[in-house]
Amino acid sequence: MSDPHPAHPGRPPEREDKRTFLQKVAEFIHPGPDSREELIETLADAEDNDVIGAESRVMLERVIRMADMSAxxxxxxxxxxxxxxxxxxxxxxxxxxxxxxxxxxxxxxxxxxxxxxxxxxxxxxxxxxxxxxxxxxxxxxxxxxxxxxxxxxxxxxxxxxxxxxxxxxxxxxxxxxxxxxxxxxxxxxGEIEDEFDIPEDNGDIFGLADRTYRVSGDTPVERVAEAFEVTLQGTDPDAQFDTIGGLIAHEMGHLPRRGEQVQLGGLQFVVLHAKGGSVRWFKVSRVDDTSADG
The missing domain is CATH 3.10.580.10 (CBS-domain)
Structure with missing residues (x-):
């Protein structure tokens, strides 16, 4: 038996709308987001309502914002x-x-x-x-x-x-x-762990073959001072820092960048690896050794 209502030639078949009447009413009352910021707010609401987890919301938001970023x-x-x-x-x-x-x-x-x-x-x-x-x-x-x-x-x-x-x-x-x-x-x-990201319990000061050392930026200042038998005191005697990365960043006066260096307490600190505004690893040598090599 032929179709009593044949489709118009050249017109694609209409997709069946499987939404329920209540879903259609809800979408009419609460239309979808019209802008990127509204979409991000919708994701935040979804997290608040336990529709998605916090990590998923952060990742989705980053994907959305990445559309505006360039190399x-x-x-x-x-x-x-x-x-x-x-x-x-x-x-x-x-x-x-x-x-x-x-x-x-x-x-x-x-x-x-x-x-x-x-x-x-x-x-x-x-x-x-x-x-x-x-x-x-x-x-x-x-x-x-x-x-x-x-x-x-x-x-x-x-x-x-x-x-x-x-x-x-x-x-x-x-x-x-x-x-x-x-x-x-x-x-x-977010931040991807790499070959520099060695767990703290595996050590935070490593000796290298060229008589220098690789020191983690989150190593306590006291531990670095004890290991090298030096006194590490910044230019501001009232400032207290827990990690060597924090102390060096304060001495530089800005977020350290790879390749930058500073001398402190008879030691030379060279930034090897920096991520997220903090130093992951320093290359550390004694100033006397550095002068001798030059």
Whole structure:
């Protein structure tokens, strides 16, 4: 038997509305959010009503806000980039890898803006086993993105081409910084633990092969002073700090950035790793040893 009401040719079939009458009335009285801020408020209400958990609400809110963010907002700026000089001796390359503990390094030739590729730290093992290899043969292509690149698009590209690092270029074609997939993901899930994040019960002061030490930023000031047999007193005698990271940040007068350094109590503190406005790890050496090496 033929359909008494055939569908209009070329018109897609209408979807069946499975909402109940009460649902339709409720949506008419309480329409959905019309703006991003209203959507965020709706998520907060959902958390208050135990519809979603606090962590889910925070993550969803970060996803929404990330739509307005660009590579410029999360990149590591040029002055704080750890770069490899293609003409540097192997010993210098190895020292940089050990002290910074990164897995990928932009490589430049001549000027620091002239990025010619990316070096994987693990590839240096190939040079140790076969010194005749040319480091250029180990380089991987560098990916360049503009400062204005949206984080949503950047994350999609990271996933698509399986790159974990991109060089950020400003409007004049100069290197402005670098951004990693971890920098982007942290905007959604919060801080990601990495190789620097060693549990406190595993120790917070580590001796390195070059007579320096790696010290966790949350190590108590008293413990650092006792370990190095020094007195650690800031320029403000009335200020009291529980952690060495807090004391050093106060001495610097701003949130420490990677590569910055300060001398205190006969020790030199170099910021190795900073996240979320606090220092995770310092490289610490005695000022006398530093002077002798120079």
């Amino acid at each position: 410029r907002d999360v990149m590591v700026a040029t002055p704080r980039m750890d770069l490899v000089n293609i003409d540097a001796p192997f010993e210098d390359l190895l020292h940089l890898v050990i002290t910074t503990a990164h897995s990928r390094f932009p490589v430049y030739q001549g000027e620091r803006d002239n990025i010619i590729g990316i070096l994987m730290a693990k590839d240096l093992l190939k040079l140790q086993r076969a010194p005749e290899l040319n480091i250029r043969a180990l380089l991987r292509p560098a990916v360049f993105v503009p400062e204005s690149k949206g984080l949503n698009d950047l994350l999609r590209e990271f996933r698509g081409n399986r790159n974990h690092l991109a060089i950020v270029i400003d409007e004049f074609g100069r290197v402005a910084g670098l951004v990693t997939i971890e920098d982007v993901l942290e905007q959604i899930v």
